Amino acid sequence: MSVEPLVALPVLVPLLAGVIMLCLPARPGPRKAWLVAATGINLAVGCLLLQGVSRAPGPVEVVFGGWEAPVGIAFHADLLAAMMVLVAALIGFCGAWYGLGEIGRLLWRRHYGFFYLLLLVGINGAFLTGDLFNLFVWFEVMLMASFAMMVMGRSAHTVEGATKYVVLNMLSSFFFLSGLGILYGKAGSLNLNDVAVKLVDASGDPMILTSGALLLLAFGIKAGVFPLYFWLPASYPYTGFTTAAVFGGLLTKVGVYALFRVFGGALGFLSDLTADLFLWIGAATMIVGVLGAASRFHLRRILSFHIVSQIGYLVLGLGLFTQGAFAAAIFYTVHHIIVKTNLFFAAGVIAASGRSERLEKLGGLFTRAPLLALLFAIPALSLGGIPPLSGFFAKFLLIRETLREEAWGFAAVALAVGVLTLFSMTKIWSEAFWKESPRSAPLSRLRAGRLAPVAVLAAVTVGIGLAFGPVYELAERAAAQLVAQNPAAPTPVPRELSMIATDTEVSEP
Amino acid sequence: MEILISLLIGFLAAAGVYLLLQRNLFRVLIGLALLAQSANLLVFAAAGLGDGGHAIIAPGAERLPEDHPDPLAQALVLTAIVISFGVLAFCLTLLKRAHRRSGDSDIASLVKLDP
Numbered sequence: 001m002s003v004e005p006l007v008a009l010p011v012l013v014p015l016l017a018g019v020i021m022l023c024l025p026a027r028p029g030p031r032k033a034w035l036v037a038a039t040g041i042n043l044a045v046g047c048l049l050l051q052g053v054s055r056a057p058g059p060v061e062v063v064f065g066g067w068e069a070p071v072g073i074a075f076h077a078d079l080l081a082a083m084m085v086l087v088a089a090l091i092g093f094c095g096a097w098y099g100l101g102e103i104g105r106l107l108w109r110r111h112y113g114f115f116y117l118l119l120l121v122g123i124n125g126a127f128l129t130g131d132l133f134n135l136f137v138w139f140e141v142m143l144m145a146s147f148a149m150m151v152m153g154r155s156a157h158t159v160e161g162a163t164k165y166v167v168l169n170m171l172s173s174f175f176f177l178s179g180l181g182i183l184y185g186k187a188g189s190l191n192l193n194d195v196a197v198k199l200v201d202a203s204g205d206p207m208i209l210t211s212g213a214l215l216l217l218a219f220g221i222k223a224g225v226f227p228l229y230f231w232l233p234a235s236y237p238y239t240g241f242t243t244a245a246v247f248g249g250l251l252t253k254v255g256v257y258a259l260f261r262v263f264g265g266a267l268g269f270l271s272d273l274t275a276d277l278f279l280w281i282g283a284a285t286m287i288v289g290v291l292g293a294a295s296r297f298h299l300r301r302i303l304s305f306h307i308v309s310q311i312g313y314l315v316l317g318l319g320l321f322t323q324g325a326f327a328a329a330i331f332y333t334v335h336h337i338i339v340k341t342n343l344f345f346a347a348g349v350i351a352a353s354g355r356s357e358r359l360e361k362l363g364g365l366f367t368r369a370p371l372l373a374l375l376f377a378i379p380a381l382s383l384g385g386i387p388p389l390s391g392f393f394a395k396f397l398l399i400r401e402t403l404r405e406e407a408w409g410f411a412a413v414a415l416a417v418g419v420l421t422l423f424s425m426t427k428i429w430s431e432a433f434w435k436e437s438p439r440s441a442p443l444s445r446l447r448a449g450r451l452a453p454v455a456v457l458a459a460v461t462v463g464i465g466l467a468f469g470p471v472y473e474l475a476e477r478a479a480a481q482l483v484a485q486n487p488a489a490p491t492p493v494p495r496e497l498s499m500i501a502t503d504t505e506v507s508e509p
Numbered sequence: 510m511e512i513l514i515s516l517l518i519g520f521l522a523a524a525g526v527y528l529l530l531q532r533n534l535f536r537v538l539i540g541l542a543l544l545a546q547s548a549n550l551l552v553f554a555a556a557g558l559g560d561g562g563h564a565i566i567a568p569g570a571e572r573l574p575e576d577h578p579d580p581l582a583q584a585l586v587l588t589a590i591v592i593s594f595g596v597l598a599f600c601l602t603l604l605k606r607a608h609r610r611s612g613d614s615d616i617a618s619l620v621k622l623d624p
Binding site: 071133136137140143144147148151159160162163166167170171173174177178180181182184185186188 | 553
């Protein structure tokens, strides 16, 4: 079976499922069942797509409606896009599953399920599109759904958090639209392949630089990099746990993906200017995020700041601007999405059984809920970079690339931030699990159903650690395809095919 | 014509930024609306205004004359207008809710949260 028909499915399946969701009766029962079923189908589609794309000789280009590529709506499904679609589908499925225990009757009546699926439509569209304007449109689809999901809960602080989120994102859309408008005026096309070819000699053009700066600002806000990250810790902690987990795992990473796609691929010819900038932005983001996390004593605030700090690692990978660094950053992204969602899930269970999110009010969970302790420890250690979990390989690869580029200072920052990450994870551990519970009242009972998706994601992070070779090989091929989109590709550094080969044998050229 | 449109874009953006820096949330929203409009005009102008004619291929002709405006840019702007309208409508209801909750529309009512 050829891959082309599969490429549109990650967008079509959740969209159709969302329409069906609207037609279902307003009771939670059928809507819950359908959401899990639909995200399950989406996950299957994601698997098929990755399988198809990884067997294809190169990126799969599909143009809809019979128009030629620069004008028509094009999907560009390369390995990076397919990997991200699969990870997003996994998070989507686990989020739907986890939401069964948390999302209340009122929210189901308010079409929570529909907006959840719409969010997946936007995310998948943003990953797959091959055109900057369509990226803008998919971003807006995603944002609209996320706005609705954010304000749905109507808790005390939701509106305040959501206002910041919405205003900042509207500003980001303004920058994005202005940037792509100028780019269109210069290139006459917004297809990323086209832009790369047409503009490769125009790298010094002031209009291109303006456009690049505007796009950088737009994606920077969405990704939550320093100094544009303030909206993130101010809004994520005030939504529901499921919502925060899915947002924390996926939304900022779509911004990072756009940065890679545009500044690592199509506008890669700007790398003389952008590469150093990304290195500094990445380092600053890591430090600010991890210090923010170390100074907070509220579960979701700690985790929100950790999103920021981990984004720094990804941007650092972009700043190194070698194929190996891209591969490391892609691997890191996959690891980070899974682990971050997992931690938010676990935090939800901790908060539900301890009846608080403040660390000083929690305690005693280690004896009461040993399984929860284990399921928190796995992603927490993975985030901190302890072998043999996926986080160790992600950090190892990235820092190895930093050393290879002889960016000693940045490598030191990355290592120090890793230690501080571990510090704030042990802070949660000792406060919530080891400390005696400050309350005499019995804790609420844990339901095994809520732990199941947490366990699935924890198994995935262990699995990626154990099956490191194949996943990294995929990331390397994805990086190669990403770099190939940039005509002024970074200088190819001779390197071994995969890490494992070097450990056992001398690689042949 | 290009100069005039550029000045208009600059004016709209400047007014938008000015309003964005106000304390009243509804002014912030109007500022965002103005910024969105300036971005729409920017896309429109950046693609070239051409001779100001309409971007429809004349009967019998195969393609547009050389200096006609670019129809694709107009289609992009149309999409962007629809999107910004939808987002603004959402934002308005959100601000209305924030207003009802806190009793005033001052931005200071939002900084109670620990960032």
